[in-house]
Amino acid sequence: MPVDLRNARRPGILRVSGVSESLRPLDWGTAVISRTLKALGSSVLLVALLGLPASVTATGTDVRARQLESVSRGLSDFTFRTTAAADEHPCSGRGVDNPATPPVTPAPVTSPPVTSPPVTTPPVTTPPVTKPPVTKPPVSKPGVNPPSHGANAIRKIGLGVSMVPGSSLENNLKAYNAYKSAVGRPPATWSIWSDWGFATNREFPTGPIMKALKNDGTTPLIFWQPVGPTADYSRMKVIANGAYDTYIQRFAQDVKAFGKPVILRFAQEMDGGWFPWGDSRYDNTPRLFVKAWRHIVKIFQNEGAGNARFLWNPLSPNVNEGLYPGDAYVSYVGFTFFNWADNSHPWKGMLAGYSGRYAGMRRITSKPIIVAETGSAPDKWGNSRAAWVADGYPAVYAKLPGIKGIIYFSVDMSQDTHPPQPNWMLEGQSLNEYKLLVNQPRFKGTLK
Numbered sequence: 001m002p003v004d005l006r007n008a009r010r011p012g013i014l015r016v017s018g019v020s021e022s023l024r025p026l027d028w029g030t031a032v033i034s035r036t037l038k039a040l041g042s043s044v045l046l047v048a049l050l051g052l053p054a055s056v057t058a059t060g061t062d063v064r065a066r067q068l069e070s071v072s073r074g075l076s077d078f079t080f081r082t083t084a085a086a087d088e089h090p091c092s093g094r095g096v097d098n099p100a101t102p103p104v105t106p107a108p109v110t111s112p113p114v115t116s117p118p119v120t121t122p123p124v125t126t127p128p129v130t131k132p133p134v135t136k137p138p139v140s141k142p143g144v145n146p147p148s149h150g151a152n153a154i155r156k157i158g159l160g161v162s163m164v165p166g167s168s169l170e171n172n173l174k175a176y177n178a179y180k181s182a183v184g185r186p187p188a189t190w191s192i193w194s195d196w197g198f199a200t201n202r203e204f205p206t207g208p209i210m211k212a213l214k215n216d217g218t219t220p221l222i223f224w225q226p227v228g229p230t231a232d233y234s235r236m237k238v239i240a241n242g243a244y245d246t247y248i249q250r251f252a253q254d255v256k257a258f259g260k261p262v263i264l265r266f267a268q269e270m271d272g273g274w275f276p277w278g279d280s281r282y283d284n285t286p287r288l289f290v291k292a293w294r295h296i297v298k299i300f301q302n303e304g305a306g307n308a309r310f311l312w313n314p315l316s317p318n319v320n321e322g323l324y325p326g327d328a329y330v331s332y333v334g335f336t337f338f339n340w341a342d343n344s345h346p347w348k349g350m351l352a353g354y355s356g357r358y359a360g361m362r363r364i365t366s367k368p369i370i371v372a373e374t375g376s377a378p379d380k381w382g383n384s385r386a387a388w389v390a391d392g393y394p395a396v397y398a399k400l401p402g403i404k405g406i407i408y409f410s411v412d413m414s415q416d417t418h419p420p421q422p423n424w425m426l427e428g429q430s431l432n433e434y435k436l437l438v439n440q441p442r443f444k445g446t447l448k
Contacts, residue, residue: 177212184435310331341383377422404445
């Protein structure tokens with residue numbers, strides 16, 4: 001801290017009768033001590049003060065100049081205050097009367113040599129070197145964690161598509177090639193449905209469609225649905241107890257053999273009642289769902305299927321947290337949103353429809369998010385699907401940074417369901433807007 005010494009009181013001058021005050025500061029200090037002690041007549045006192053040998057007296061001619069000068073220097077550690085002017089420094093040459101008394105020069109004195117005791121240097125002890133602890137990077141469990149792209153990577157969203165639910169692999173290939181021709185590039189993901197209990201599509205897909213996906217760098221997204229001719233395929237307790245382990249092991253081995261990332265969307269929308277595997281169907285409960293999910297993931301890990309990714313996809317934004325298997329067993333989390341635009345559902349844009357579901361996911365986990373199914377009804381009430389696409393994707397990119405993928409459900413459901421659903425297909429102007437989006441760098445992400 002700076003200290004202002006301008007107003008500090010400075011020490012005065014020690015005046016001793018009979019001593020010349022014109023001496024230099026060190027000579028003056030020497031003379032002061034010598035004269036003072038001589039006047040006192042105490043050689044013993046000087047010996048005590050200076051630490052000199054007993055044979056040395058206190059007269060002005062008995063003490064060497066260098067020793068007295070040394071004492072004078074030592075006196076600088078003390079402060080003598082008298083009536084001298086407060087603004088004069090004792091070494092400034094001002095504020096001191098200069099009588100004509102000549103300076104007193106002490107005669108040299110022969111002193112016995114001073115022998116300094118030997119200095120013993122303590123041994124130097126080097127402190128032990130403490131190595132910092134080695135921090136190992138987190139280990140990614142096979143079949144769970146998607147790779148990290150680094151903090152400095154440009155954020156991109158991967159745009160995937162679903163087009164032929166429940167269709168044959170041959171039809172998948174035709175639709176896949178048609179999509180690439182329409183938009184000018186392959187999608188980030190391609191959806192394929194697989195039902196546990198039906199021979200037509202229960203096994204891991206193979207053939208030309210899988211070769212095309214691998215060559216294009218498109219990630220297969222398997223809608224892996226525990227459904228079959230009997231209720232047991234959809235009962236979580238039966239799955240957790242190992243009834244389908246042989247099938248699950250075989251599927252895991254085929255995923256491993258594929259050699260590229262595969263996303264498994266197991267038992268999607270499990271918090272709804274419309275699918276037989278829902279948590280309110282049969283004897284299913286959230287606890288049993290979690291138990292079955294973890295059982296499946298462990299089988300994939302035991303089989304070494306490290307390229308498997310597990311997508312947990314409820315429907316409600318207020319999903320029961322008890323249905324979440326835990327971060328150690330989940331690669332991606334996802335949700336579903338459709339702009340129905342019917343008498344029960346007003347027209348709603350992508351950002352408005354996604355925001356509540358996004359918040360619901362973030363309430364549970366920080367895992368990356370995939371919008372696993374989304375789409376809009378055709379133009380209605382003065383609104384257009386083309387604008388829904390053109391405005392929605394950039395808004396979601398800007399406002400919901402945790403979303404890593406969006407899968408558009410481009411399927412006409414108007415004739416195939418009871419009650420009928422809208423025609424969700426990208427066509428006409430909405431397809432043109434989508435083509436512009438997928439070729440922007442920010443929407444060229446991958447899902448690995």
